[in-house]
Amino acid sequence: xxxxxxxxxxxxxxxxxxxxxxxxLVLDFLPGDPVTAMAGAGMDSGQVDPAQLAAxxxxxxxxxxxxxxxxxxxxxxxxxxxxxxxSSGRPVTSVIGDALPQTLQLTGAALLLAxxxxxxxxxxxxxxxxxxLRQLLLSLPPLGVSVPTFWVGLLLVETFSxxxxxxxxxxxxxxxxxxLPALTLAVPTGAQVAQVLAKSLLTALDQAYVxxxxxxxxGRRRVHLRHALRNASLPALTVVGLLVGQLIxxxxxxxxxxxxxxxxxxxAAAVTAQDIPLVQGVVVFGALIFVxxxxxxxxxxxxxxxxxxxxxxxxxxxx
Amino acid sequence: xxxxxxLRPSRWAPLAALLTTSVLLTACGSGDGGSGGGSGRPKSGxxxxxxxxxxxxxxxxxxxxxNDTIYSVRQTVDSxxxxxxxxxxxxxxxxxxxxxxxxxTRFTFHLRSGVTxxxxxxxxxxxxxxxxxxxxxxxxxxxxxxxxxSGVQSTTxxxxxxxxxxxxxxxxxxxxxxxxxxxxxxxxxxxRKTPQQKCSDGIVGSxxxxxxxxxxxxxxxxxKRTGYxxxxxxxxxxxxxxxxxxxxKVVPEAGVRAGSLQSGQVDAISSVxxxxxxxxxxxxxxxxxxxxxxxxxxxxxxxxxxLLKDARVRQxxxxxxxxxxxxxxxxxxxxxxxxxxxxHTTPDYSDLSSDLSTDTAKAKSLLxxxxxxxxxxxxxxxxxxxxxxxxxxxPNSATNQPALELVQQQLKAVGIDVVLKQLQVTQxxxxxxxxxxxxxxxxxxxxxxDILRSSFSTRLGNxxxxxxxxLDTALSGQxxxxxxxxxxxxxxxxQRLLVQNAYYVPVVELQTQLGxxxxxxxxxxxxxxxxxxxxxxxx
Numbered sequence: 049x050x051x052x053x054x055x056x057x058x059x060x061x062x063x064x065x066x067x068x069x070x071x072x073l074v075l076d077f078l079p080g081d082p083v084t085a086m087a088g089a090g091m092d093s094g095q096v097d098p099a100q101l102a103a104x105x106x107x108x109x110x111x112x113x114x115x116x117x118x119x120x121x122x123x124x125x126x127x128x129x130x131x132x133x134x135s136s137g138r139p140v141t142s143v144i145g146d147a148l149p150q151t152l153q154l155t156g157a158a159l160l161l162a163x164x165x166x167x168x169x170x171x172x173x174x175x176x177x178x179x180x181l182r183q184l185l186l187s188l189p190p191l192g193v194s195v196p197t198f199w200v201g202l203l204l205v206e207t208f209s210x211x212x213x214x215x216x217x218x219x220x221x222x223x224x225x226x227x228l229p230a231l232t233l234a235v236p237t238g239a240q241v242a243q244v245l246a247k248s249l250l251t252a253l254d255q256a257y258v259x260x261x262x263x264x265x266x267g268r269r270r271v272h273l274r275h276a277l278r279n280a281s282l283p284a285l286t287v288v289g290l291l292v293g294q295l296i297x298x299x300x301x302x303x304x305x306x307x308x309x310x311x312x313x314x315x316a317a318a319v320t321a322q323d324i325p326l327v328q329g330v331v332v333f334g335a336l337i338f339v340x341x342x343x344x345x346x347x348x349x350x351x352x353x354x355x356x357x358x359x360x361x362x363x364x365x366x367x
Numbered sequence: 368x369x370x371x372x373x374l375r376p377s378r379w380a381p382l383a384a385l386l387t388t389s390v391l392l393t394a395c396g397s398g399d400g401g402s403g404g405g406s407g408r409p410k411s412g413x414x415x416x417x418x419x420x421x422x423x424x425x426x427x428x429x430x431x432x433x434n435d436t437i438y439s440v441r442q443t444v445d446s447x448x449x450x451x452x453x454x455x456x457x458x459x460x461x462x463x464x465x466x467x468x469x470x471x472t473r474f475t476f477h478l479r480s481g482v483t484x485x486x487x488x489x490x491x492x493x494x495x496x497x498x499x500x501x502x503x504x505x506x507x508x509x510x511x512x513x514x515x516x517s518g519v520q521s522t523t524x525x526x527x528x529x530x531x532x533x534x535x536x537x538x539x540x541x542x543x544x545x546x547x548x549x550x551x552x553x554x555x556x557x558x559r560k561t562p563q564q565k566c567s568d569g570i571v572g573s574x575x576x577x578x579x580x581x582x583x584x585x586x587x588x589x590x591k592r593t594g595y596x597x598x599x600x601x602x603x604x605x606x607x608x609x610x611x612x613x614x615x616k617v618v619p620e621a622g623v624r625a626g627s628l629q630s631g632q633v634d635a636i637s638s639v640x641x642x643x644x645x646x647x648x649x650x651x652x653x654x655x656x657x658x659x660x661x662x663x664x665x666x667x668x669x670x671x672x673x674l675l676k677d678a679r680v681r682q683x684x685x686x687x688x689x690x691x692x693x694x695x696x697x698x699x700x701x702x703x704x705x706x707x708x709x710x711h712t713t714p715d716y717s718d719l720s721s722d723l724s725t726d727t728a729k730a731k732s733l734l735x736x737x738x739x740x741x742x743x744x745x746x747x748x749x750x751x752x753x754x755x756x757x758x759x760x761x762p763n764s765a766t767n768q769p770a771l772e773l774v775q776q777q778l779k780a781v782g783i784d785v786v787l788k789q790l791q792v793t794q795x796x797x798x799x800x801x802x803x804x805x806x807x808x809x810x811x812x813x814x815x816x817d818i819l820r821s822s823f824s825t826r827l828g829n830x831x832x833x834x835x836x837x838l839d840t841a842l843s844g845q846x847x848x849x850x851x852x853x854x855x856x857x858x859x860x861x862q863r864l865l866v867q868n869a870y871y872v873p874v875v876e877l878q879t880q881l882g883x884x885x886x887x888x889x890x891x892x893x894x895x896x897x898x899x900x901x902x903x904x905x906x
Contacts, residue, residue, distance in 0.1 A: 076848065078791070135424050136424050136425075136563075136566070136567060136583070137563035137566070137567065138567065186822075202620075202622060202623070205623055205626060206626060209626070209627075209630065209632070210626040210627070210629060210630040213630065213632075216619045216632065217618075217623050217626060217627045217630070217632055218586065218616060218627065218632075219585070219586075219616065220624060304619050304620060305620050305623065306623075307585075307616065307617060307618040307619060307623065309583070309584050313584050314584070317422075317424070317584065318814070340509040
């Protein structure tokens with residue numbers, strides 16, 4: 049077990065470093081730099097004195113060779129210091145810290161909705177004996193996955209805000225403001241949960257042990273919930289781990305459509321302004337959450353299925 | 368780890384797309400309504416909620432360049448002067464009068480007495496001096512302000528209510544500059560803060576509204592300044608503003624902005640594009656439009672390029688472009704095709720539409736004369752070289768690409784090949800400075816004709832690489848002219864020279880379009896096509 053955990057932790061650090069490095073390289077390849085972005089924001093503005101730009105670049109260290117910049121940033125990042133955002137001058141960590149609660153609320157609510165709705169759909173679809181209902185329910189997840197989040201959001205706003213006036217169309221105000229964005233974000237996520245869970249439930253229900261359980265006189269409901277679900281939930285759990293990353297990415301679109309403050313909006317703005325320190329901070333932070341969730345998922349597996357640790361340890365010794 | 372199931376692309380996707388489209392389309396069919404807007408008697412009180420598309424990340428009027436944020440922060444400061452949007456005339460605001468010496472190098476302002484900032488401190492000549500001394504030091508963050516005060520020699524306090532600004536060279540535009548939000552006067556305490564602090568914490572001004580709260584990317588909330596009694600000479604209401612509170616919400620999605628206005632969740636919205644006009648027509652919403660003053664959207668030719676050195680080629684482009692087609696197809700309703708290098712809302716604009724009408728026959732004959740012969744693929748050639756130009760553009764407005772695609776078609780019709788090259792907005796400044804372009808697409812908003820000098824004088828940046836000519840004399844002359852009639856003549860001369868030599872190909876005016884609920888009255892444009900909310904009331 050200890051080896052399993054150490055190996056997972058080492059992988060997590062590797063992923064964080066890779067995320068940091070790749071985002072640094074991508075930003076470096078982009079034309080322009082944050083200083084001209086800041087000064088030339090107005091194409092409407094007058095002429096910018098090149099000497100002043102040079103001075104600003106020097107202040108932020110953008111005039112140093114790329115490798116030196118990379119090493120300096122990485123060195124500070126390891127100590128948890130991501131520097132100051134170029135556009136606002138505030139420390140990156142506090143910009144992220146301020147935006148985080150809103151995004152956690154949104155993604156948390158969306159994940160909950162996704163698991164409840166997606167899981168519920170899969171359960172009903174596999175439990176029902178009506179063929180048409182099963183067909184109908186099972187055709188919903190592919191639809192949910194393929195409709196762009198952007199459209200879903202606009203559609204919900206149009207219907208429930210502009211027409212029915214049930215929920216506000218924008219803003220971070222309270223629970224009512226959370227409903228539509230969380231629902232929007234939950235549609236593709238829930239659809240994936242439903243797809244995976246339904247598929248593995250159907251597979252599990254075909255297994256011999258289910259036959260055995262039935263033969264022993266277990267009722268349909270008991271077989272479904274106790275025997276099939278426990279085994280079928282493993283793939284679904286894996287997907288949930290991956291979906292956390294997707295939820296964070298999805299918040300960029302959803303927070304823009306619903307004008308919510310949060311990490312997604314910070315990301316979008318930072319990328320537009322080529323605010324390198326801020327983008328780096330967001331990327332590493334996103335990677336951190338992703339890695340942490342998957343670490344938790346990995347650690348939960350053995351609890352659901354004791355065979356996993358054994359298998360993993362064996363694999364580790366080959367590596 | 369367990370293998371992930373393969374997610375199949377769905378057969379349902381097209382159906383889903385169809386369904387959602389039809390719902391959104393029906394949502395757009397709004398009914399017609401009367402355009403009454405019943406006025407009645409103005410009344411005090413109430414909150415105006417205004418949805419804007421973006422947040423500049425800064426609430427200091429001296430540093431903000433984006434209209435969406437200027438709408439709000441402008442209300443927190445007063446300027447020395449104000450400019451009448453109808454006539455371009457400069458009128459008193461914080462300065463009750465001013466004197467300018469004969470060569471426009473010395474400006475003396477006589478300040479109003481009894482003006483206080485919202486922190487209780489009084490407006491004095493020293494405060495104005497502190498502001499004008501600090502503004503050039505805002506550096507790259509305050510480029511607009513720096514341009515207004517370029518060449519400043521000193522600002523001196525003559526007496527507690529008289530301040531004198533001296534320039535190294537004639538600078539007539541400075542008077543109009545004092546009417547802008549950029550040179551809005553802030554309290555001495557605010558001026559002493561760093562530019563970054565002013566951005567994030569806001570500033571203390573003497574304006575009719577006070578900043579209450581700024582939540583980045585979310586909202587800017589202003590409250591009425593009680594006891595305000597020093598409004599611009601242009602405002603109809605004396606004393607305090609009508610509205611108690613102004614809330615500016617940042618709503619990036621244009622469709623959501625329009626829907627929120629239509630459904631009454633907000634009272635006014637910024638940046639209504641052509642796509643959202645239909646949804647807002649009729650009903651309880653009025654569209655308010657005004658052309659931005661300054662240099663219109665157009666083709667900024669690099670006059671030093673071999674192809675474009677030939678005046679006949681430039682003039683051919685000038686008459687090959689069909690401005691009305693571009694204005695009508697791409698831009699919001701009411702957008703005017705360019706009739707000069709300056710927009711018609713700029714002071715001293717002159718109508719040169721006869722020089723700018725489309726004439727493809729003339730364009731072709733000009734190109735023939737210049738030796739460019741029609742080639743096999745429709746593109747002209749000369750000595751084996753194709754007549755091909757690259758237009759560099761930046762995605763700072765949704766209308767840029769469709770407008771330029773039309774220009775591309777129109778120029779192709781007379782045998783000129785156009786390649787469109789998109790760069791990042793952040794590369795605009797460097798592209799201009801490097802001179803590495805054939806043609807760039809852009810505009811500049813400024814409510815003073817001196818913008819012609821900053822854009823086209825060969826004695827300044829000269830980004831379009833014009834040859835030195837009598838145009839320079841006219842441009843420098845207007846900068847030194849204190850007599851308005853004389854200045855007007857010189858500005859007219861400069862516009863004529865620019866258009867007739869086709870140094871710049873004006874195409875279309877930029878129009879600001881707002882959506883405003885009909886219960887909101889007297890939401891007025893100022894001379895820069897931004898808003899003035901002191902006189903605004905809800906009823």
